[in-house]
Amino acid sequence: MPSEASGDRKRSLHETIRSDIEGSIVSGAWQPGSQIPFEQDLAARYGCSRMTVNKVLTELSRAGLIERRRKAGSFVRRPSSQSAVLKIVDVRREVEALGLPYHFEILRRAVRPAIKADQPLLAVSAGTPVLDITCRHFAARRPFCLEDRLINLSAVPEVADEGFATLSPGAFLVSRIPWSTAEHRIRASAADAAAAEVLLVAPGSPCLVVERRTFDQDRPITHVRLVYPGDGHEMVARFAPTGG
Amino acid sequence: MPSEASGDRKRSLHETIRSDIEGSIVSGAWQPGSQIPFEQDLAARYGCSRMTVNKVLTELSRAGLIERRRKAGSFVRRPSSQSAVLKIVDVRREVEALGLPYHFEILRRAVRPAIKADQPLLAVSAGTPVLDITCRHFAARRPFCLEDRLINLSAVPEVADEGFATLSPGAFLVSRIPWSTAEHRIRASAADAAAAEVLLVAPGSPCLVVERRTFDQDRPITHVRLVYPGDGHEMVARFAPTGG
DNA sequence: GAGTGGTCTAGACCACGAT
DNA sequence: TCGTGGTCTAGACCACTCA
The missing domain is CATH 3.40.1410.10 (Chorismate lyase-like)
Structure with a gap:
């Protein structure tokens, strides 16, 4: 699963991981509701520490792509009706x-x-x-x-x-x-x-x-x-x- | 500057730090363009590691509240003319x-x-x-x-x-x-x-x-x-x- | 060159919640 | 109960950029 693809410019590790996961979700390879690997498994797969994976999954959670529950794991979120998050002042x-x-x-x-x-x-x-x-x-x-x-x-x-x-x-x-x-x-x-x-x-x-x-x-x-x-x-x- | 106020029990350390800094910015106490303390100083001030402060400042940077430059430091961003912040997936x-x-x-x-x-x-x-x-x-x-x-x-x-x-x-x-x-x-x-x-x-x-x-x-x-x-x-x- | 942020590690403890 | 995510540490090295 790690991309490590040819032609990848210098990207930080967490950017690579994030791009991989985001791609799996957006492409539909990981269906809404399905579970994504645990932090420990992803860390092992990418050969990095859990902190690095945690950073990515926390970002994806904030971005609304995944949902995380203790003990249960992380899941691809069903695309919610919100297509936009918007701030308007005055x-x-x-x-x-x-x-x-x-x-x-x-x-x-x-x-x-x-x-x-x-x-x-x-x-x-x-x-x-x-x-x-x-x-x-x-x-x-x-x-x-x-x-x-x-x-x-x-x-x-x-x-x-x-x-x-x-x-x-x-x-x-x-x-x-x-x-x-x-x-x-x-x-x-x-x-x-x-x-x-x-x-x-x-x-x-x-x-x-x-x-x-x-x-x-x-x-x-x-x-x-x-x-x-x-x-x-x-x-x-x-x-x-x-x-x- | 650390809040450490009464009743702040439930919040994590980085939430407290973020809230403090965000408050200083939106209240106008820290004017646009002014420099905010270095990561090391903030870490010392809150008695935490630099990672924790870094997490907060990275978030604030992504949120557009501050701007960060290596060697120079972090600065309060001038409120831009943008009336909206928007995310669209696909x-x-x-x-x-x-x-x-x-x-x-x-x-x-x-x-x-x-x-x-x-x-x-x-x-x-x-x-x-x-x-x-x-x-x-x-x-x-x-x-x-x-x-x-x-x-x-x-x-x-x-x-x-x-x-x-x-x-x-x-x-x-x-x-x-x-x-x-x-x-x-x-x-x-x-x-x-x-x-x-x-x-x-x-x-x-x-x-x-x-x-x-x-x-x-x-x-x-x-x-x-x-x-x-x-x-x-x-x-x-x-x-x-x-x-x- | 020197000092900052950017990133990453290899641990650790805790809180929550599913079982 | 016990495994998961949430958080935090005390280091480390690197890249960038300002002086």
Whole structure:
């Protein structure tokens, strides 16, 4: 199994091991759910110490390719539905990173009880008070992003009194509210009439839509949908194989 | 600087160290660009071996929080403009995660010298041999994704002889080639005529476009553009703030 | 040249969890 | 119970790079 193949440039031992295992998984040679060799066996096979193998398997575990259980061993993880792990900061930071002046405006704001249609977005029972807010972000005075947000007021009651004079709803929440989990969805979508009007694009033109649900210990905090118009917006990411 | 605070029982030493350093960085106590202590100093400060500190700093480096240079030391990285950090495994795994049968086909394949137009995609000098390949991925026999890929043959010469009979180009590369960095761009785009025909959608309909450039130690390996048709495709991500 | 990070070793002890 | 992974050590050598 050790590759030691011809033409391999100078690679460290753990890189070689990792590449071998990753290849076996991605190629399907090691099926999801199947057990991979124990650390000791891999160490013997590669003629190295267990630490070196452990480093590789720990990385693969963090990367989500394998799952490890004490006493049981390590297993190829079933490809989870998550195809992406994503971090997003704040629209303001996003705009300023482009070197453009930023401002935003609140288009709509209402405190109301949650209705059934809210539940796929914000998992609260009907009747729970929510803050329903729409906001438009600008970069260099041009519409940059449309934000529709629901906030669970039973989890964050103090938001009801916030005027969002300087901080946008998203920035306010980030600064005040702890959260434990977030879930993102990214997709391409055609602009509907309302979004097209607000974003100054033609109806039906492609938009990048980012939806995020944020939880604190399984308690829903907020749901936000960000609509970025047209080809203009790119999300750029740079990362290394194992890093978070 | 060691926390050693009350109630920190359950955490391992390297978690404690990581948390301390991460805190100093995100709180702004350690400004971007400033140097952080050497491994030996941190080891002495925490009374542990250099390996333990090295593990933490390697993780932080992979996570993009710090930058490390031999002889010079480790430094707090300036927050980059990246709005997202993203991991994508492989289209095959993506499809199988949806519980759908997967297959792919090679639509076009050519070995040719790089031209100037390639340079924004793959940073190789003109004339360098590249493999230019187009491939269509299917989920449940319906077009799922269109892949246009350039591979730097001077970095990966063995790919020129690969038939991609069972492994798609992406899976093949992952299984064979080490990489140190990848850069992703995600955007919404209107399907052009060619893509629309191959993906069986109407021209101009919104598509999710993911572009990825992969490097091994600053040497370009491959550029790939994945076009996912319509509203159908979502990238879902779940993550926690700690960034593990 | 000298000092840093990058990697690796050959041990060790512990915690967890399957049996 | 007892084998596995999780963690840590106290060394070591090498490669890179700054001075």
